[in-house]
Amino acid sequence: MSRLTMMAGARLRMANEEAPETEGVALLSDEPTIELVLSARNGDRMALEALLERCLPPLKRWAHGRLPPHARGQLDTGDLVQDAAMHVLARLDKFEPRHVGAMQAYLRMSVINRIRDEIRKVGRRPQLSELTEEPPSDMTSPLEVVIRDEAYDRYRSALEKLRTRDREMIVARIEVQWSIAEIAQRFGMASVDAARVAVSRSLKRLSAALSGA
16 A cells, blocks of 8 residues: 555545534645645645545535445445545546546546446446436536636646636635535635625636636
């Protein structure tokens, strides 16, 4: 077992035991995901923690309820997510993001494969309805969809042109996939409407930077 995998396992266990996040706690890093991946590969513990922080919560929300009841046994959704994350983190050297949402897509596929493994164990065929994509809990704007499909190099280059606050808003919404309500809480904003306006402005600035890239 590699040192990175051992570190990831310890951090995952801690994450499962920690209390819910408190109001006003923002991101550990506003770096693009690929930068965190590269640093984590080199043994950077803070990069690994930042990577887990942004990947695990949306993955848990997405995976909730996807394991069919007949296949659960002693395994629940939290176990599936942890197994999938460990699988991906142990293979970070193989991960090459092609677009902004690549890391979440990679993690989700790992969860789907893990679900299929569990279904096979109980001798039943996969229930495809359990594995389909679902829309986010709040409305995703057309601009967000475009940015998530953007080539990673162009996105990273445009992101570097923005001020820190805009980068934080964009990473929180696009890469960490927090809802507007979560952004309002985690960034200590006055209201959900204030967070929505802040995110919208940051996305428009990024869009303008992408157009000039």
